Amino acid sequence: MGTMSYAEGDVRTIEAEGNPARFARGWHCLGLADRFKDGKPHQIKVFGSELVVFADTKGELNVLDAYCRHMGGNLAHGTVKGDSIACPFHDWRWGGNGKCTDIPYARRVPPLARTRSWSTLERNGQLFVWHDPQGNPPPAHVTIPDIEGHGSPEWTPWQWNSVLVEGSHCRELVDNVVDMAHFFYVHFNTPRSFKNVFEGHIASQSMSFTPRKDKRTLDFGDDSVTQSDASYFGPAYMIDEFHADIGADEPLEAVLINCHYPVTSNSFVLQYGIIVKKMAGMSDEQAAALAKGFGDGTIATFEQDIVIWKNKTKIDNPLLCEEDGPVYQLRRWYEQFYVDVEDVSEDMIRRFEFEIDTSRAAAIWEKEMEDNLAAER
The missing domain is CATH 3.90.380.10 (Naphthalene 1,2-dioxygenase Alpha Subunit; Chain A, domain 1)
Known part of the structure; x- marks a missing residue:
């Protein structure tokens, strides 16, 4: 008994292109905000790169590119000093806005000493980071809504x-x-x-x-x-x-x-x-x-x-x-x-x-x- 054959076009074929090379524009939740507020730097692998998250003296969370613009040290292996994150390699200090705030052994900070700072949002007890391949800031209407029950004694914690x-x-x-x-x-x-x-x-x-x-x-x-x-x-x-x-x-x-x-x-x-x-x-x-x-x-x-x-x-x-x-x-x-x-x-x-x-x-x-x-x- 012979096998059945099909004419070209009779059989549905699967079409699939490769995954997008870019990452989605929008707010992305990195987790519960409190986990980042322990006075230590935290490394996050996201958007095909490495970021570092740290809290300043006011408890506000900051997100920077993880690698120091001086000699490439990993800031996530460094130390939070005041409102800055200090690189473990040469102690260059970086503020939450991406500017180098201090180089202890240098007379002055180079005027172009700046790294990438990411827009952040704390809402519902969670930390969000904004991603846009074009580098545009987040529009006001594209935001994360408040969850009414969060923080209320009538509701459980997360x-x-x-x-x-x-x-x-x-x-x-x-x-x-x-x-x-x-x-x-x-x-x-x-x-x-x-x-x-x-x-x-x-x-x-x-x-x-x-x-x-x-x-x-x-x-x-x-x-x-x-x-x-x-x-x-x-x-x-x-x-x-x-x-x-x-x-x-x-x-x-x-x-x-x-x-x-x-x-x-x-x-x-x-x-x-x-x-x-x-x-x-x-x-x-x-x-x-x-x-x-x-x-x-x-x-x-x-x-x-x-x-x-x-x-x-x-x-x-x-x-x-x-x-x-x-x-x-x-x-x-x-x-x-x-x-x-x-x-x-x-x-x-x-x-x-x-x-x-x-x-x-x-x-x-x-x-x-x-x-x-x-x-x-």
């Missing part, structure tokens, strides 16, 4: 985790914004509604879901319904607000941060944090345990994603059905951060809305779950 993801570009993570079906097959949840809105520098996902009956990461009961409203503010920072009906007098409220920064064109650091609102009658210890449970569940969720990313191939021309959502539109929105600001086109930033009818998928999945449970009995 449960924070990070992981280096190698062999993948950041776009793999951002694609999740529109990927309704993977929440069932990868994350053990059944979407009941799913909508996307893209406008300007913000991409949003609104979803309600219930846990799968046969498998689940967090168990709030078979009848629990969770509402998730998530938005990327720029290319790398998502705020996700959860409201979970768990059968109590009030819903469980939590905020998840999903953020990342690129290390190279083919690797990134994924970070995620959780705060939870304390429910009536809940002690600080109980709230912290609940937040930890959320955090552990989030770790498991992202580990599920990472396995997929590490074993899939890059694809620029995905073959889609209607229920796959606006993948191409999301990628067009995302492209705005990889071109010069003068080349940002209207179709990258104009408002776009798309809502998926999840009723058929949910019915199919309910039947699959019932069959799985029946097979286990």
Whole structure:
């Protein structure tokens, strides 16, 4: 029996260009701000380079290129002295604005003694650095919003985790914004509604879901319904607000941060944090345990994603059905951060809305779950 042959053009082929050589324009979270305020310099591998983070005497965080412009010493191996970072090689001192403030053994500081200083932002207890290949300052309207619950005694502190993801570009993570079906097959949840809105520098996902009956990461009961409203503010920072009906007098409220920064064109650091609102009658210890449970569940969720990313191939021309959502539109929105600001086109930033009818998928999945449970009995 002979093998079947196909004429040219009958078979869909995968198209994939190399990852972008440049890194996204926008605010990138480097982690919780307090971790950098211990009086020591901290080295960060990001944007294909090395940066150093240090706090001055006022507690304000500064970010400079890591390597001294004198003879190339690593400032992250140096010492914070007053409001400056001192190089371990020859003790040249650099202020947060990038200017050399002192050379102890020299009569004067060369007038051109300057290194690169990065624009920073502290918000929600986190440190952000602005990246723009063109060197433009951050526009006032492109910022990170305040999270209302952060810092309130009614909410827990951040449960924070990070992981280096190698062999993948950041776009793999951002694609999740529109990927309704993977929440069932990868994350053990059944979407009941799913909508996307893209406008300007913000991409949003609104979803309600219930846990799968046969498998689940967090168990709030078979009848629990969770509402998730998530938005990327720029290319790398998502705020996700959860409201979970768990059968109590009030819903469980939590905020998840999903953020990342690129290390190279083919690797990134994924970070995620959780705060939870304390429910009536809940002690600080109980709230912290609940937040930890959320955090552990989030770790498991992202580990599920990472396995997929590490074993899939890059694809620029995905073959889609209607229920796959606006993948191409999301990628067009995302492209705005990889071109010069003068080349940002209207179709990258104009408002776009798309809502998926999840009723058929949910019915199919309910039947699959019932069959799985029946097979286990």
